[in-house]
Amino acid sequence: MGVVVGMPWPGAEVAAEAEQAGVGAFCTGEFVDHDAYARLAEMAGSTGTAQIGTAIAYAFARTPYAHAAAVRTLAARAPGRVFLGLGSGAYRINRDWFGVPADRPVARTADLIGAVRAWLQAENGERVRHQGEFYSIDADVQAPVLGRVDVPILLGGFNAGMAAATGRVADGIIGHGLFTRPWWEDVVRPAVGKGLAGVDREEPHLEHGWVITAVDDAAPERAIADARRMIAFYLTVRTYDPYVAHHGWEGPVETLRAAFRAGDTDAMAAAVTDEMLTAIAVSGNTSEARQMLAAKAGALPADVAYLAPPSFLVGRRRRAAYARASLALVDAVPEPPA
Numbered sequence: 001m002g003v004v005v006g007m008p009w010p011g012a013e014v015a016a017e018a019e020q021a022g023v024g025a026f027c028t029g030e031f032v033d034h035d036a037y038a039r040l041a042e043m044a045g046s047t048g049t050a051q052i053g054t055a056i057a058y059a060f061a062r063t064p065y066a067h068a069a070a071v072r073t074l075a076a077r078a079p080g081r082v083f084l085g086l087g088s089g090a091y092r093i094n095r096d097w098f099g100v101p102a103d104r105p106v107a108r109t110a111d112l113i114g115a116v117r118a119w120l121q122a123e124n125g126e127r128v129r130h131q132g133e134f135y136s137i138d139a140d141v142q143a144p145v146l147g148r149v150d151v152p153i154l155l156g157g158f159n160a161g162m163a164a165a166t167g168r169v170a171d172g173i174i175g176h177g178l179f180t181r182p183w184w185e186d187v188v189r190p191a192v193g194k195g196l197a198g199v200d201r202e203e204p205h206l207e208h209g210w211v212i213t214a215v216d217d218a219a220p221e222r223a224i225a226d227a228r229r230m231i232a233f234y235l236t237v238r239t240y241d242p243y244v245a246h247h248g249w250e251g252p253v254e255t256l257r258a259a260f261r262a263g264d265t266d267a268m269a270a271a272v273t274d275e276m277l278t279a280i281a282v283s284g285n286t287s288e289a290r291q292m293l294a295a296k297a298g299a300l301p302a303d304v305a306y307l308a309p310p311s312f313l314v315g316r317r318r319r320a321a322y323a324r325a326s327l328a329l330v331d332a333v334p335e336p337p338a
Contacts, residue, residue, distance in 0.1 A: 004051070005330045006306040008210075009039055010323035012046035019050055021327040025304045027055035027085065027208070032097075037070040044078040052078060055174050055208060055306065056087030056156040059109050061098045064135055067112075068119030075149050085174050085208070086113065087156030090239070106161050108134050110169045113153055122146045154208060159242055160191040167195020172206025173301075177308055178234050179209055180279040181299035183243060209301035210308040212281040213289070215325040220285040223322070225269050227283035230310035231276060232256040232268035249276060265313060282307070286325065290332040297334040305333060 006025030007018060015026060026043050030036035036057035043052040057067070067084065075082045088094075088109050094102030102108065111132035118130035118137055124146045128139040155170040157163035158178075166173040173192060175184070196205060212230050214223040235244065235253050244253045252271050259267035277283065279299075282292045307329060309322035 002335050003300055003302065003333050004304045005333050006051070006208075006304045007323055007326065008055075008306055008308050009043055010320055012042070014320055014323050015043075015046055015050075017324065018327060019047060022330045023050065023327070025051040025053075025208075025306070027053055027306055029055060030057055037074070040070075040074050040082075041077070044074050044082070047078070047081075049081070051081050051083060051304070053083035053085055053152075053154075055085040055154070055210075057085065058089045058093075058098070059086040059112055060089065060094050060100045060102055064112055064115035064130070064137065065119060067116050071116075071120060071151050072149055075151055083152040083154060084116070085154040085156065086116075087174070088162070090237070106165045109155065109162070110165050111135050113155065113169050116153065120149045120151060123148060152206060154206060157188065157192075158240065160187055163188045163191035164195035167192040167197075167205060168199060171203065172208060172303070175207065175209025175301050176234075177210035177212045178231070178240065178243065178280055179299070179301075180247065181296070182246065182279075184301075185298060187243075187246065206303045207301035208304040208306070210306045211293075211296075211300065212283075212310060213307040213326050213329070214281070214283040214310050214322050215286055215289045215329070216321070217285045217325070220283075220288065223285075224277070224283045226310040226314050226318075226322075227281040228269035228272040228277055229265055230312050230314075231272045231280055232260070232265075233312040236260045236268075247276075247279070249273075252276065282329070286328045289326075290329055293329050293332045294334055297336070300333065300336070302336040 004024040009026050009028045028036050028039040036054040071084050088105040091102050094100050111134045114132055115130040115135040115137055118128050122128045124144045130137040152171040154172040154174050155166040156174045157166045158176050212227050214227040216223040236257055252273050256268045256271035282289045307326040309319040
């Protein structure tokens with residue numbers, strides 16, 4: 001089976017066109033203006049066959065109970081189609097926005113997944129039990145509302161530590177839009193493999209991932225600039241410094257971070273080199289984008305690749321236009337390497 005083409009949720013109207021065009025998965029992230037589970041409910045009611053899930057929901061913003069209750073509700077509405085993708089989120093967001101502890105994120109996330117599973121796998125009449133370092137549950141639910149729910153739990157993993165955790169405790173990994181062939185092959189997949197060592201799994205470990213995609217036949221240069229700006233915005237975060245060093249991109253990244261501090265988004269985009277753009281994104285006109293995508297064998301996740309419009313300083317109408325334009329790329333996604 002080849003790579004399933006997906007996209008971040010583009011709204012019901014575009015999603016209907018996308019399913020007809022062969023898009024087989026939709027995901028939603030979340031931010032201050034959109035809740036992951038509320039949007040997932042919209043996805044459940046507006047799609048027929050596609051996989052749907054969070055990629056990602058903020059792991060520590062909710063209790064394990066809240067994650068599991070939402071998943072139970074939505075899995076009943078879209079049986080066999082829902083997956084749960086969790087991500088630790090930035091330390092400052094957890095501290096300053098959510099007011100929750102987020103130290104030791106790898107261990108904390110692993111424990112949370114165990115607690116969520118306890119709620120999802122509980123049968124009627126059983127106590128829900130989980131005893132971990134960060135989460136302790138001993139719930140006697142005296143109502144016939146439980147029963148095992150088998151929903152894949154994926155974990156957003158960027159650096160090697162979290163990627164290894166996905167192998168140990170999750171059903172799959174969700175790759176970031178910055179991922180390149182070297183990062184998948186040199187860092188992420190080896191780390192996942194180490195995490196999987198000694199783990200008894202019946203099902204294969206899944207790979208989902210985002211691919212920055214901006215296609216516009218009428219204004220290809222603007223699409224390319226939007227892709228560059230999205231890459232630059234991501235790379236302002238120092239969490240990704242090991243990634244930057246792995247590619248030897250310290251010079252351009254120093255320049256784009258200085259531009260970001262000065263509020264010069266055009267200079268941010270200009271600092272993204274052609275090498276960086278080609279390694280990370282798919283952009284330009286349809287013909288160029290199809291060629292770029294076809295050349296990405298090994299740079300794409302093995303199971304689901306989300307063709308993701310840029311969001312930094314890109315309005316909703318243009319994101320919707322990029323989503324529609326990306327439908328012309330569905331048949332250009334290469335098969336994963338053997």
